[in-house]
Amino acid sequence: xxxxxxxxxxxxxxxxxxxxxxxxxxxxxxxxxxxxxxxxxxxxxxxxxxxxxxxxxxxxxxxxxxxxxxxxxxxxxxxxxxxxxxxxxxxxxxxxxxxxxxxxxxxxxxxxxxxxxxxxxxxxxxxxxxxxxxxxxxxxxxxxxxxxxxxxxxxxxxxxxxxxxxxxxxxxxxxxxxxxxxxxxxxxxxxxxxxxxxxxxxxxxxxxxxxxxxxxxxxxxxxxxxxxxxxxxxxxxxxxxxxxxxxxxxxxxxxxxxxxxxxxxxxxxxxxxxxxxxxxxxxxxxxxxxxxxxxxxxxxxxxxxxxxxxxxxxxxxxxxxxxxxxxxxxxxxxxxxxxxx
Numbered sequence: 560x561x562x563x564x565x566x567x568x569x570x571x572x573x574x575x576x577x578x579x580x581x582x583x584x585x586x587x588x589x590x591x592x593x594x595x596x597x598x599x600x601x602x603x604x605x606x607x608x609x610x611x612x613x614x615x616x617x618x619x620x621x622x623x624x625x626x627x628x629x630x631x632x633x634x635x636x637x638x639x640x641x642x643x644x645x646x647x648x649x650x651x652x653x654x655x656x657x658x659x660x661x662x663x664x665x666x667x668x669x670x671x672x673x674x675x676x677x678x679x680x681x682x683x684x685x686x687x688x689x690x691x692x693x694x695x696x697x698x699x700x701x702x703x704x705x706x707x708x709x710x711x712x713x714x715x716x717x718x719x720x721x722x723x724x725x726x727x728x729x730x731x732x733x734x735x736x737x738x739x740x741x742x743x744x745x746x747x748x749x750x751x752x753x754x755x756x757x758x759x760x761x762x763x764x765x766x767x768x769x770x771x772x773x774x775x776x777x778x779x780x781x782x783x784x785x786x787x788x789x790x791x792x793x794x795x796x797x798x799x800x801x802x803x804x805x806x807x808x809x810x811x812x813x814x815x816x817x818x819x820x821x822x823x824x825x826x827x828x829x830x831x832x833x834x835x836x837x838x839x840x841x842x843x844x845x846x847x848x849x850x851x852x853x854x855x856x857x858x859x860x861x862x863x864x865x866x867x868x869x870x871x872x873x874x875x876x877x878x879x880x881x882x883x884x885x886x887x888x889x890x891x892x893x894x895x896x897x898x899x900x
Contacts (some may be wrong), residue, residue: 582647583609585775592779593749605618615644615647622640622641625640649668649756681745709745729765773807784824787799787824790826806819838883845878846883854894860875
């Protein structure tokens with residue numbers, strides 16, 4: 560989704576318009592989890608709704624008519640448009656019941672007329688090649704006992720007591736619950752979008768304000784984070800972790816600005832080595848003393864920072880090898896030169 564979509568509405572101070580904008584931006588952004596891009600017609604329809612010129616029912620009718628009259632249009636665009644309207648409407652509704660039936664009903668409402676299995680629990684096992692796993696797959700729930708697994712997880716969560724928990728602990732717990740729910744993957748398709756909508760509704764029920772653009776702008780990150788929360792590969796030294804889901808939730812619920820990087824989630828990602836010019840506290844102290852007196856001896860430096868001459872010489876040698884310091888001239892009459900970083 561282009562950043563400029565709904566830009567003027569995002570600055571809207573009138574609560575109703577602001578909330579409508581949030582719902583539409585989230586709905587449209589969530590299409591990215593399956594690589595879908597809503598049409599310009601959908602954007603214009605959403606703007607009409609935000610302005611109060613049409614209702615959700617009108618939006619549904621307009622989109623349905625549009626694709627009846629334009630049968631040659633892409634089926635993927637049609638799915639993105641229709642599901643976007645439905646997500647925006649569900650997010651805008653105040654009603655919600657925490658139950659497996661609600662979860663299944665959300666899937667049915669989102670994909671009825673699009674998937675033949677809308678609102679149905681899959682009866683076959685699945686694998687999915689994941690970019691973030693370098694082509695490997697998460698082990699999803701077994702088709703034999705999906706309903707029982709779903710009901711068990713809901714039962715455990717329903718009996719969980721949030722009273723007295725810090726927001727940090729709530730985030731950790733919700734991250735694990737939603738990761739487990741996603742991993743069951745009771746639907747053949749549309750699982751992530753359904754899980755995201757359910758999570759938004761559930762967080763609202765828990766008393767959180769989630770009316771920001773985190774889902775709208777980072778939906779693919781959300782999906783990849785759920786993947787990493789349910790993947791183990793001993794050969795690669797990769798273990799399941801809710802760390803990335805927690806980062807997402809911290810931005811969503813606490814307004815933090817953690818970097819949500821898909822690249823850093825990739826199982827083959829290697830932390831870049833620190834640049835050679837990075838210095839520690841001791842080296843920084845040495846540099847500052849030399850900056851003030853380039854002709855100072857290392858024994859004098861050692862005395863000023865309270866370290867042994869040997870320690871100082873080791874640090875200086877390291878900085879010389881890394882191109883941070885250079886000695887110009889002889890030992891007695893030379894000077895230290897601090898290289899620009």
